[in-house]
Amino acid sequence: MQTKPQAKYLKNYQIPSHTVSNFELDVELHPTETKIKAKATYQCNREEATLRLDGVDLQLNTVRVNGEDFKDYVQEPTSLTLSNLPEKFTLEIENTISPSTNTSLEGLYLSEGAYCTQCEAEGFRKITYFLDRPDVLTDYLVTITAEKNITYLLSNGNKISEGKLPDGRHYTKWQDPHKKPSYLFALVAGDFDVLRDKFTTRSGREVDLEIFVDKGNLSKAPHAMTSLINAMKWDEARFNLEYDLDIYMIVAVDFFNMGAMENKGLNVFNSACVLANQQTATDRDYHTIESIVGHEYFHNWTGNRVTCRDWFQLSLKEGLTVFRDQEFSSDLGSRALNRIDAVMAMRTHQFAEDSGPMAHPIRPEKVIEMNNFYTVTVYNKGAEVIRMMHTLLGEENFQKGMQLYFQRHDGQAVTCDDFVSAMNDASGKCLNQFKLWYSQFGTPKIKVETEYKQNEQKFVLKLEQIHAASDPVAQPLHIPFAIELLDEEGNSLPLSINGHSVGSVLELTEHTASYEFENICKRPIPVLLENFSAPCIVEYDYHLTDLLDILKHASSDYSRWEAAQRAFILEIKSAVCSLEQQKQVNISEELLNVLASVLKEENTDKALISELIRLPNFDTVSAEFDCIPVTELVAIFKQFEQQIAAELNSELKAAYVNSIENGEVSAAAVAARSLKSITLYYLAQTPDSDVSSWLESNSTQENMTLKLAALKAAKSADHSSAEQLITEFDANWRHDPLVMDKWFALQACTNNDGAVELVKSLYDHPCFDKSNPNRVRALVGQFTRSNPAQFHRLDGKGYELLADLLIELNDINPQNASRMVTPFMSWQRYDQQRQSLIKTQLKRIAAIENLSDDLFEKVDKALNA
Numbered sequence: 001m002q003t004k005p006q007a008k009y010l011k012n013y014q015i016p017s018h019t020v021s022n023f024e025l026d027v028e029l030h031p032t033e034t035k036i037k038a039k040a041t042y043q044c045n046r047e048e049a050t051l052r053l054d055g056v057d058l059q060l061n062t063v064r065v066n067g068e069d070f071k072d073y074v075q076e077p078t079s080l081t082l083s084n085l086p087e088k089f090t091l092e093i094e095n096t097i098s099p100s101t102n103t104s105l106e107g108l109y110l111s112e113g114a115y116c117t118q119c120e121a122e123g124f125r126k127i128t129y130f131l132d133r134p135d136v137l138t139d140y141l142v143t144i145t146a147e148k149n150i151t152y153l154l155s156n157g158n159k160i161s162e163g164k165l166p167d168g169r170h171y172t173k174w175q176d177p178h179k180k181p182s183y184l185f186a187l188v189a190g191d192f193d194v195l196r197d198k199f200t201t202r203s204g205r206e207v208d209l210e211i212f213v214d215k216g217n218l219s220k221a222p223h224a225m226t227s228l229i230n231a232m233k234w235d236e237a238r239f240n241l242e243y244d245l246d247i248y249m250i251v252a253v254d255f256f257n258m259g260a261m262e263n264k265g266l267n268v269f270n271s272a273c274v275l276a277n278q279q280t281a282t283d284r285d286y287h288t289i290e291s292i293v294g295h296e297y298f299h300n301w302t303g304n305r306v307t308c309r310d311w312f313q314l315s316l317k318e319g320l321t322v323f324r325d326q327e328f329s330s331d332l333g334s335r336a337l338n339r340i341d342a343v344m345a346m347r348t349h350q351f352a353e354d355s356g357p358m359a360h361p362i363r364p365e366k367v368i369e370m371n372n373f374y375t376v377t378v379y380n381k382g383a384e385v386i387r388m389m390h391t392l393l394g395e396e397n398f399q400k401g402m403q404l405y406f407q408r409h410d411g412q413a414v415t416c417d418d419f420v421s422a423m424n425d426a427s428g429k430c431l432n433q434f435k436l437w438y439s440q441f442g443t444p445k446i447k448v449e450t451e452y453k454q455n456e457q458k459f460v461l462k463l464e465q466i467h468a469a470s471d472p473v474a475q476p477l478h479i480p481f482a483i484e485l486l487d488e489e490g491n492s493l494p495l496s497i498n499g500h501s502v503g504s505v506l507e508l509t510e511h512t513a514s515y516e517f518e519n520i521c522k523r524p525i526p527v528l529l530e531n532f533s534a535p536c537i538v539e540y541d542y543h544l545t546d547l548l549d550i551l552k553h554a555s556s557d558y559s560r561w562e563a564a565q566r567a568f569i570l571e572i573k574s575a576v577c578s579l580e581q582q583k584q585v586n587i588s589e590e591l592l593n594v595l596a597s598v599l600k601e602e603n604t605d606k607a608l609i610s611e612l613i614r615l616p617n618f619d620t621v622s623a624e625f626d627c628i629p630v631t632e633l634v635a636i637f638k639q640f641e642q643q644i645a646a647e648l649n650s651e652l653k654a655a656y657v658n659s660i661e662n663g664e665v666s667a668a669a670v671a672a673r674s675l676k677s678i679t680l681y682y683l684a685q686t687p688d689s690d691v692s693s694w695l696e697s698n699s700t701q702e703n704m705t706l707k708l709a710a711l712k713a714a715k716s717a718d719h720s721s722a723e724q725l726i727t728e729f730d731a732n733w734r735h736d737p738l739v740m741d742k743w744f745a746l747q748a749c750t751n752n753d754g755a756v757e758l759v760k761s762l763y764d765h766p767c768f769d770k771s772n773p774n775r776v777r778a779l780v781g782q783f784t785r786s787n788p789a790q791f792h793r794l795d796g797k798g799y800e801l802l803a804d805l806l807i808e809l810n811d812i813n814p815q816n817a818s819r820m821v822t823p824f825m826s827w828q829r830y831d832q833q834r835q836s837l838i839k840t841q842l843k844r845i846a847a848i849e850n851l852s853d854d855l856f857e858k859v860d861k862a863l864n865a
């Protein structure tokens with residue numbers, strides 16, 4: 001029997017035993033024997049003569065205390081404990097590591113010949129023995145030595161010297177003037193092409209901007225550079241925050257577990273989140289790059305200057321920084337579309353997590369493997385919690401709160417409570433009850449009832465908040481519930497209660513509340529939880545006609561989209577009932593008519609039209625069912641797509657033809673391509689000669705957005721041209737792995753009996769590599785997330801495919817394995833047969849030898865749910 005991994009608890013937090021200063025780190029790079037020398041001053045904080053340092057997979061060579069060899073230590077698999085120490089001393093440790101065999105992509109590893117590091121959350125301990133926790137801040141002096149063909153030797157802060165060594169190797173020294181925790185340390189060494197630019201901050205500091213990419217990729221770096229400059233400007237304008245070093249570097253690497261990492265002055269990025277040009281990247285990729293470059297830059301203040309006391313506080317930096325990157329994208333582009341994106345992310349991923357076995361509050365209380373808590377809950381729900389404070393306080397008070405937060409905590413490692421206190425104190429708004437959002441898990445349901453009292457000209461709105469049944473101690477939350485009351489033409493009615501006019505944000509603080517709006521002379525149409533003002537589920541018996549009125553007339557783009565989604569969901573739910581009674585399934589004519597007129601709107605943003613006519617995705621719809629009717633939903637989606645294609649044929653064609661774009665990256669061109677893509681997707685479902693020629697002409701386009709849209713449309717409709725287009729794409733793009741990811745993802749969506757075998761056969765494709773997380777997510781991730789018919793096959797082959805892969809990944813890259821297990825976590829949401837098939841696979845995984853903490857934590861929770 002293996003011993004079970006132990007959980008850590010927030011309630012057991014203790015301050016670090018020692019303070020560290022004058023940290024000097026010497027790294028002599030070598031693929032299998034990199035030598036690390038770490039020297040620092042340790043000062044005891046408590047009355048303790050022992051020091052327990054973290055360290056994993058390290059070969060220890062020497063330990064010296066105050067310059068003398070030291071023997072009074074115990075080495076364990078994940079620690080080094082030194083005893084009988086003086087109160088203050090210099091510790092020197094030498095150890096050896098092997099970057100080339102490190103496939104976990106944590107600590108120091110090789111990515112296509114380049115050395116790079118990933119230290120968040122607890123990766124620094126794979127480099128040397130250290131107090132590897134975010135509340136131990138120190139200054140760093142880093143010396144990197146390597147063969148001279150490794151051109152660039154980079155670390156955090158400012159380069160203070162460099163030179164040649166007598167043996168032909170070279171070195172550079174870096175000093176970071178800002179104290180930082182070990183998770184923000186970075187080292188990169190390799191041969192790159194560099195894109196350079198400059199930025200002058202508002203106070204006149206000249207900053208060198210450098211983006212390092214693989215040789216030959218320089219033409220794909222300008223979009224990231226523009227995004228960085230825009231982010232720097234925006235943070236000054238909106239948040240009054242300036243950059244604080246003379247250099248800002250971004251390095252793009254191919255092997256990376258996440259999107260990017262905000263290491264001080266030296267961000268390391270997944271190359272997928274940097275590289276783009278019109279031939280290789282879609283408009284969506286451009287948008288993702290902008291937001292991630294922004295996100296990492298914004299961390300410089302929210303994360304680096306003020307960091308987390310402990311990892312339970314992760315949302316302190318991540319929720320806040322996601323909020324900031326969302327605002328950045330919204331200020332630069334379309335606010336409504338960015339809101340739609342954010343809400344979709346919540347509904348497709350976060351709601352599922354919050355109702356499954358891994359449900360946790362945005363500030364978790366218990367963690368086995370920290371890497372498992374970089375979740376949509378901590379990030380995206382965390383951002384929604386910040387957004388609610390912004391809604392309750394307003395922009396001005398929110399910014400005052402930010403100022404106070406930096407005034408109080410610059411240079412410190414703090415807690416979520418500290419952040420809320422700053423907001424509370426700066427604004428005078430009491431946030432005591434609001435803080436429960438940090439400790440309570442689950443998606444609150446808000447049950448809404450309405451009544452129109454004709455005689456009294458009053459409209460009554462009753463709200464009730466309901467919390468997860470699995471949380472017996474749940475308390476009522478402070479919920480900003482935004483509403484609008486519309487007349488039939490979509491005009492917003494003034495709101496007044498007891499003779500006083502009131503704002504649109506109701507503050508629900510009790511279990512139930514009732515509001516009587518006066519002077520309402522006709523039954524109004526309520527718009528509920530407008531702009532998704534809180535991360536909740538609204539339960540309200542909407543009539544289709546009300547939803548269609550909102551979709552037709554509301555002035556808020558977001559509300560129109562929400563109404564369209566609700567209307568589709570109503571139709572899909574009633575189609576499921578029809579199917580159960582062996583009846584025909586159809587979208588009602590009323591909805592189709594409104595969609596037809598939406599397609600004809602001339603003054604509406606084409607990107608918005610695209611979203612209004614798009615069916616909600618599979619996961620959003622699934623969330624509406626206790627037991628997800630997989631087969632039925634797949635059939636209904638197909639049927640609805642075909643019906644839209646047939647009955648709106650002329651409107652779709654007209655919209656397609658009128659979406660004129662000129663290959664630019666401008667908002668108008670992006671919007672036109674978006675509408676072209678979705679209309680072509682529908683039209684391909686019932687093809688005619690026009691459509692066939694459009695598929696053909698788009699697939700030969702230079703522009704990747706249009707090309708990929710044609711391929712997707714052809715593939716999903718099983719169009720006669722599909723096979724050939726896919727073969728050609730493969731032949732044309734094998735030199736570019738990021739483009740091939742799009743091809744793998746497309747193949748993963750094959751909906752026929754051969755799909756599982758196809759995916760398996762692609763493991764042998766020359767571009768595929770199980771140790772590269774991007775490839776694995778493109779192929780298998782896409783299969784499990786976007787091919788419900790084949791993943792949930794009743795012969796269990798889809799589940800078996802995933803489990804086989806997870807078992808392999810457990811040894812290669814546990815962090816990636818653990819992220820890929822997500823589709824299994826919601827096993828309880830399926831029918832009995834599928835439940836038992838998934839459980840069989842989960843048990844297989846649980847039984848393997850050397851099960852990583854990452855997988856153990858999730859599989860164990862799933863099986864004991």
Ligand code: TRP
Binds near residue numbers: 118257295296
């Ligand atoms: N802090 C990073 C971000 O959100 C996240 C991150 C990058 C990360 N790489 C990681 C988290 C590896 C855990 C492990 O910006």
Ligand code: ZN
Binds near residue numbers: 295299317318321
């Ligand atoms: Zn982040």
